[in-house]
Amino acid sequence: MDDFLAGFAELFARFDVLGAFWVNIQLTFWAALLSLVLGTVLALMRISPIASLRWAGTAYVTIFRNTPLTIILTFTYLVLFSQLALSLSDTLDTTFFWFAVIGLAVYHAAFVCEAIRSGVNTVPVGQAEAARAIGLSFLPAAALVIFPQAFRGAVAPLGNTLIALLKNSTVAAAASVSTETSSLMRTMIEFRPDLMVAIFLTFALGYVILVIPIGLVTTSLSRRLAVKR
Amino acid sequence: MDQSTPTTGQPAADETVDAPTSDRVLGAPLVELKNVNKHFGALHVLQDIDLTVRKGEVLVVIGPSGSGKSTLCRAINRLETIDDGTISVDGKTLPEEGKALAQLRAEVGMVFQSFNLFAHKTVLDNVTLGPRKVRGLSKKAAEAEAMTLLDRVGVANQAGKMPAQLSGGQQQRVAIARALAMHPKVMLFDEPTSALDPEMINEVLDAMVALAQEGMTMIVVTHEMGFARKAANRVVFMADGQIVEEAPPEEFFTAPKSERARDFLSKILTH
Ligand SMILES: Nc1ncnc2c1ncn2[C@@H]1O[C@H](COP(=O)(O)OP(=O)(O)OP(=O)(O)O)[C@@H](O)[C@H]1O
Ligand SMILES: [Mg+2]
Numbered sequence: 001m002d003d004f005l006a007g008f009a010e011l012f013a014r015f016d017v018l019g020a021f022w023v024n025i026q027l028t029f030w031a032a033l034l035s036l037v038l039g040t041v042l043a044l045m046r047i048s049p050i051a052s053l054r055w056a057g058t059a060y061v062t063i064f065r066n067t068p069l070t071i072i073l074t075f076t077y078l079v080l081f082s083q084l085a086l087s088l089s090d091t092l093d094t095t096f097f098w099f100a101v102i103g104l105a106v107y108h109a110a111f112v113c114e115a116i117r118s119g120v121n122t123v124p125v126g127q128a129e130a131a132r133a134i135g136l137s138f139l140p141a142a143a144l145v146i147f148p149q150a151f152r153g154a155v156a157p158l159g160n161t162l163i164a165l166l167k168n169s170t171v172a173a174a175a176s177v178s179t180e181t182s183s184l185m186r187t188m189i190e191f192r193p194d195l196m197v198a199i200f201l202t203f204a205l206g207y208v209i210l211v212i213p214i215g216l217v218t219t220s221l222s223r224r225l226a227v228k229r
Numbered sequence: 230m231d232q233s234t235p236t237t238g239q240p241a242a243d244e245t246v247d248a249p250t251s252d253r254v255l256g257a258p259l260v261e262l263k264n265v266n267k268h269f270g271a272l273h274v275l276q277d278i279d280l281t282v283r284k285g286e287v288l289v290v291i292g293p294s295g296s297g298k299s300t301l302c303r304a305i306n307r308l309e310t311i312d313d314g315t316i317s318v319d320g321k322t323l324p325e326e327g328k329a330l331a332q333l334r335a336e337v338g339m340v341f342q343s344f345n346l347f348a349h350k351t352v353l354d355n356v357t358l359g360p361r362k363v364r365g366l367s368k369k370a371a372e373a374e375a376m377t378l379l380d381r382v383g384v385a386n387q388a389g390k391m392p393a394q395l396s397g398g399q400q401q402r403v404a405i406a407r408a409l410a411m412h413p414k415v416m417l418f419d420e421p422t423s424a425l426d427p428e429m430i431n432e433v434l435d436a437m438v439a440l441a442q443e444g445m446t447m448i449v450v451t452h453e454m455g456f457a458r459k460a461a462n463r464v465v466f467m468a469d470g471q472i473v474e475e476a477p478p479e480e481f482f483t484a485p486k487s488e489r490a491r492d493f494l495s496k497i498l499t500h
Contacts, residue, residue, distance in 0.1 A: 133306060133408070135334045136363060144358065174449075
């Protein structure tokens, strides 16, 4: 037992486990922000009165929701970096980080869009009709009447998307972000295969600790923000 | 316009209408529907509708369920599109979409059966939203006017509450104030009291009668005969997507000409 603890202490001294989690939290934060913006625009497109915009929104969601994330992240890495030699920073690590953020955001925006659309469906049509009847055109009606109510109805599915995003951020390894948790876990297990179960449990528990509060907060928010009718 | 029905013949602009219940002076045509047709799939919901509502007129639309009354009302501010024919408000034909349509809708007030107050906004914000965002009024000016309007319909003391905290009758009066805040040229009411508990119907009807007495042009879908007798210049009876009969309220209720109308009235009277 002492040996085990000593081995574990050595691992933690040698590898920056908390730092790796911090990378995933940052990936998640920026991708969440970006996908929320993109997903909102997509949701607007999908409910807009302009048919070509609706079509484009639907096409986007269909494509990105049905493509594996690994493929998208590998693609952003290979195309943006290797082919186009696009650089977002002086250091490679930072460049890869932002490629991963873009890939994650592009993918999860499709889910954010669908979460918001489910929120829009909780808003009775009468609300939109009343907004139009006082002379609001599409965008102001959406911004002032529909979306404020839709977001409240979409808190729970948006929370689920955020949880999926946090867990999916480990796929950033596919975009060569080597400092994140799953890459670190692989390195650690290669280094101390005798401790692999403990290493696995460390990372698994780390995600459980991160995910549970998100679930609790979104559930209580969704109850508190619910629009009373 | 089809002038074959004697009651569609309109008096000249400055003449008084011969309605026994009203001595209102009616102005120029404000809302004009010409040959309007609308289908829902195979269902012909509006069939060759010709209708003119003059400035200052109060028109009551009555008829059995499914006859197209709501569709007619909603077509006037283009919440429903029409297949053919023209609808114009104050001489302007309804625009297809975009800014011009929003502009026109701002001039047509609409009160819905289910109130449709903005559920996430206070009563006061419900009334000020349009004036601020469509008319560009300052918050202060919009709120001052909103309070005057809320006071007029008797719900000024509810200004800070959320719609869900109000009774149906109060919500509907707020909805009337919200529509009035846009200074509409005409107000449309689609069965404004039929979702209300009986004890709340009169508070809404009273607000509507007051509005009529101030000279507002109104198109009201309702089965409230008391309101029609007190405030309407004319009753239009619809059945199966057609205007079957139109007459001043007293004449329509006491001596309906068509079989359909007699049948319909006998049904709502026995209730
Ligand atoms: N969006 C729609 N799609 C298909 N059919 C519709 C739609 N809206 C209304 N209808 C049909 O059109 C007909 C006329 O409807 P409308 O609501 O105008 O009648 P109404 O006279 O207002 O009836 P009520 O007194 O029940 O309110 C009805 O048969 C209705 O079922
Ligand atoms: Mg109706």
